Amino acid sequence: MMSPADEQLSLNLCTDVSSPRPPSSRRKHLTTQQRWASKKRGDKKSFTSSEDQTRFSFKQRKQKLPSTEEGAAAPSADFQKKPKAEKKRKFSSVEHKSQDFAPAEEEKEGAVSSEDLQAPPRKVREKSPQKKERKIEGKKKEKDGGKEAGHGSFKTSSLFKHNPDIPDIHRAAVCQLKEKIFTSDSFSELDLHPHLVATLNKVLNVSTLTSVQKQTIPVLQSGRDALVRSQTGSGKTLSYAVPLVQSLQSIQPKVSRSDGPLALVIVPTRELAVQTFQIFQKLLKPFTWIVPGVLMGGEKRKAEKARIRKGINILVSTPGRLVDHIKHTLSIAFSAVRWLVLDEADRTLDLGFDKDLTVILNSLNSTGPARQNVLLSATLTLGVSRLADVCLKDPVSIQVSGPSSSSDHTGSSHVTSDTEAANTSESFAVPEALRQFAVVVPSKIRLVCLAAFVLDKCKDNKVIVFVSSCEAVEFLHSLFTSVLTRPAAYPRLSFQRLHGNMKQEERSEVFQLFSASQSGVLLCTDVAARGLDLPLVTWIVQYTPPSSAAEYVHRVGRTARIGGRGSSLLFLTPAETAFISELANHNISLSEMKLQEILSCLMLDDTYRGRGKYYSKTSSKALEQEVRERATVLQTEFENFVHSDAQSLQAAKKALQSYLRAYTTYPAHLKHIFHIRFLHLGHAAKSFGLRDAPGGLSSALGSKGPGTKGKNKNVARKQGKSPVPNRVQKQITGKKRFFSGQREAGMLRSEFSNGLEGGDSSKKRKKKRKKEELSGSQEEE
Numbered sequence: 023m024m025s026p027a028d029e030q031l032s033l034n035l036c037t038d039v040s041s042p043r044p045p046s047s048r049r050k051h052l053t054t055q056q057r058w059a060s061k062k063r064g065d066k067k068s069f070t071s072s073e074d075q076t077r078f079s080f081k082q083r084k085q086k087l088p089s090t091e092e093g094a095a096a097p098s099a100d101f102q103k104k105p106k107a108e109k110k111r112k113f114s115s116v117e118h119k120s121q122d123f124a125p126a127e128e129e130k131e132g133a134v135s136s137e138d139l140q141a142p143p144r145k146v147r148e149k150s151p152q153k154k155e156r157k158i159e160g161k162k163k164e165k166d167g168g169k170e171a172g173h174g175s176f177k178t179s180s181l182f183k184h185n186p187d188i189p190d191i192h193r194a195a196v197c198q199l200k201e202k203i204f205t206s207d208s209f210s211e212l213d214l215h216p217h218l219v220a221t222l223n224k225v226l227n228v229s230t231l232t233s234v235q236k237q238t239i240p241v242l243q244s245g246r247d248a249l250v251r252s253q254t255g256s257g258k259t260l261s262y263a264v265p266l267v268q269s270l271q272s273i274q275p276k277v278s279r280s281d282g283p284l285a286l287v288i289v290p291t292r293e294l295a296v297q298t299f300q301i302f303q304k305l306l307k308p309f310t311w312i313v314p315g316v317l318m319g320g321e322k323r324k325a326e327k328a329r330i331r332k333g334i335n336i337l338v339s340t341p342g343r344l345v346d347h348i349k350h351t352l353s354i355a356f357s358a359v360r361w362l363v364l365d366e367a368d369r370t371l372d373l374g375f376d377k378d379l380t381v382i383l384n385s386l387n388s389t390g391p392a393r394q395n396v397l398l399s400a401t402l403t404l405g406v407s408r409l410a411d412v413c414l415k416d417p418v419s420i421q422v423s424g425p426s427s428s429s430d431h432t433g434s435s436h437v438t439s440d441t442e443a444a445n446t447s448e449s450f451a452v453p454e455a456l457r458q459f460a461v462v463v464p465s466k467i468r469l470v471c472l473a474a475f476v477l478d479k480c481k482d483n484k485v486i487v488f489v490s491s492c493e494a495v496e497f498l499h500s501l502f503t504s505v506l507t508r509p510a511a512y513p514r515l516s517f518q519r520l521h522g523n524m525k526q527e528e529r530s531e532v533f534q535l536f537s538a539s540q541s542g543v544l545l546c547t548d549v550a551a552r553g554l555d556l557p558l559v560t561w562i563v564q565y566t567p568p569s570s571a572a573e574y575v576h577r578v579g580r581t582a583r584i585g586g587r588g589s590s591l592l593f594l595t596p597a598e599t600a601f602i603s604e605l606a607n608h609n610i611s612l613s614e615m616k617l618q619e620i621l622s623c624l625m626l627d628d629t630y631r632g633r634g635k636y637y638s639k640t641s642s643k644a645l646e647q648e649v650r651e652r653a654t655v656l657q658t659e660f661e662n663f664v665h666s667d668a669q670s671l672q673a674a675k676k677a678l679q680s681y682l683r684a685y686t687t688y689p690a691h692l693k694h695i696f697h698i699r700f701l702h703l704g705h706a707a708k709s710f711g712l713r714d715a716p717g718g719l720s721s722a723l724g725s726k727g728p729g730t731k732g733k734n735k736n737v738a739r740k741q742g743k744s745p746v747p748n749r750v751q752k753q754i755t756g757k758k759r760f761f762s763g764q765r766e767a768g769m770l771r772s773e774f775s776n777g778l779e780g781g782d783s784s785k786k787r788k789k790k791r792k793k794e795e796l797s798g799s800q801e802e803e
């Protein structure tokens with residue numbers, strides 16, 4: 023059901039009794055009204071710490087930007103050069119109307135244009151006799167791929183009308199699992215080589231044991247296998263790396279390169295492989311005779327083969343690349359391997375690397391001495407328990423947070439016979455100092471909401487934004503870099519990107535750059551969700567929701583590490599709010615952040631000020647209107663950029679398509695929340711700066727799409743089949759339908775590309791996958 027925008031925003035503004043903020047956040051955040059009024063007064067008092075930062079950034083921006091009244095009289099240096107251009111930008115939506123070529127599909131559907139917000143000059147409203155003709159012509163041109171580059175000749179339809187209601191979020195009382203991070207014990211109390219302890223103290227700067235280290239190191243030193251689960255950022259890497267190094271340095275006669283691999287550490291992503299390798303490099307400083315090495319997709323095989331031939335004692339690798347070497351590198355031998363570590367073991371299985379793991383395990387089992395095995399993750403699932411059965415011998419199970427009783431499982435759980443749902447009913451611990459928020463945003467407003475949030479936070483924070491596909495990351499990166507870094511108000515704003523389709527050198531460079539930076543925004547896929555220890559990250563934004571509670575835990579785990587503070591924000595559309603209950607089922611509790619609160623960040627400077635009709639007034643209604651106006655100006659800038667040339671338009675369409683494709687891959691037990699049928703394609707298109715859903719998508723889904731009730735679809739849902747017709751699916755994915763599990767595995771695989779693409783085995787695998795897909799689709803049809 024659609025609701026008037028007024029109703030919706032007043033809903034956003036009203037105090038939410040059902041979901042109170044934690045006291046700390048309530049203390050730190052002034053209301054939008056207070057911030058705005060304060061800005062107008064030039065108030066220098068009564069800001070709390072976080073607000074101080076905001077005010078500081080506002081003050082700085084203000085120095086660079088003209089104040090409201092001074093705007094015309096004293097423009098900034100930039101503005102002085104191109105006053106007309108700037109004026110044009112500020113009133114771009116007005117200008118669109120004056121040229122008014124093609125009404126967006128939104129309007130055809132009944133959405134009202136931004137007329138009420140930005141009344142165009144009188145001459146704009148004069149009807150030209152050729153108007154109709156021009157409209158048709160304009161539409162034609164748009165369909166031709168935005169041939170009229172740079173003209174910015176369309177109007178922005180209203181962002182704030184015809185959106186679905188934003189439901190109240192009812193947060194169930196959740197008893198979050200707590201893990202104590204540090205103990206009072208130190209490394210020197212353990213039975214470790216003094217040089218190792220000194221290296222830990224001096225090189226790695228650690229002296230006190232964390233809880234997981236205290237529990238794990240003695241177990242591994244005793245020679246037992248272990249299954250280790252503790253929260254993100256709790257020091258799991260050292261919990262296996264320290265006993266491993268201790269054990270290898272004590273071998274007599276001393277280990278030599280010619281011994282080959284004595285320890286194998288398997289991790290799911292390249293960045294994590296490099297990070298783990300670097301930790302071993304540091305730990306091995308006093309034990310120079312032990313050689314660590316890393317193998318991963320994207321690197322030159324020839325160089326890796328040469329290093330293997332020379333001898334690597336501690337081998338860190340991604341599974342795919344290791345299998346590649348097992349099959350094609352004669353000099354790789356596992357006859358001396360006595361340690362096997364599977365870090366992020368559940369992810370390795372998720373990615374469909376189970377076959378690769380089988381190859382690795384078979385290769386290890388066929389030869390070699392008795393081996394110690396360790397499986398670790400912050401979210402060990404049933405799948406990992408099965409793996410544990412296969413590769414662990416009488417393991418010690420180490421779980422830092424105590425097992426939660428069934429009474430801990432609160433929230434509105436959904437009853438389903440889905441086995442996957444049953445499998446994932448674990449409780450997960452998240453860092454105690456992590457503040458978790460969710461914002462409910464109608465699709466149309468998502469893009470400006472993300473931009474407003476990023477603009478507010480980017481200056482003094484390191485922010486990671488998770489998006490569902492490589493194409494969407496690319497799109498947002500080029501959009502934000504082009505549009506948001508333009509204004510002189512944000513000189514230090516920088517955007518980086520990381521995803522599986524990037525070249526390895528670029529990936530490594532971005533990883534190092536972002537690690538070393540003090541502030542900035544990293545737009546990425548789940549390739550950065552696991553294990554990465556990026557210092558000083560203060561905000562995690564999940565622009566597209568994760569595919570499971572476990573992935574949620576790992577994404578937010580990139581902040582608030584090792585006892586530090588951090589915050590996270592999850593974007594949900596009104597139709598997706600049930601995901602909050604899904605997280606509650608795993609003992610994860612979120613507070614609500616109001617949409618209006620985020621959008622009001624656009625008030626902190628005048629970069630996106632529109633006509634300023636409401637600026638002089640201080641009522642909350644005026645503020646609301648002013649905020650809407652600014653959001654519309656920003657959206658218009660985005661849309662102008664997207665429609666400025668064929669390439670940008672194509673990138674936006676590709677990003678939308680990949681977003682929709684990713685949407686079809688949510689697991690079956692989450693389909694009641696994330697189903698492509700619930701998406702409004704026109705609104706989703708708007709969140710990619712498109713004025714219209716690209717050809718075919720909306721019409722195809724429209725007939726049987728959102729809101730359509732039909733017997734057949736219900737039957738299909740009961741059978742666990744996608745109610746989206748195959749024809750539509752084909753248009754969205756560009757492929758035939760196949761089983762969701764296969765789709766998911768396929769997408770994730772390509773996302774976490776292991777670098778086998780160029781190799782023979784890759785070709786074979788692709789061929790096999792194609793075969794599987796085909797048989798899958800045939801089966802389903």
Ligand SMILES: Nc1ncnc2c1ncn2[C@@H]1O[C@H](COP(=O)(O)OP(=O)(O)OP(=O)(O)O)[C@@H](O)[C@H]1O
Nearest residue numbers: 228230231232254255256257258259400553555584
């Ligand atoms: N005993 C310690 N004292 C202080 N800092 C530590 C200690 N152990 C590890 N750290 C630091 O804590 C950070 C997180 O460690 P690590 O990456 O091993 O966590 P993790 O549990 O593996 O996280 P994730 O589940 O995300 O992979 C690293 O920067 C590491 O150097």
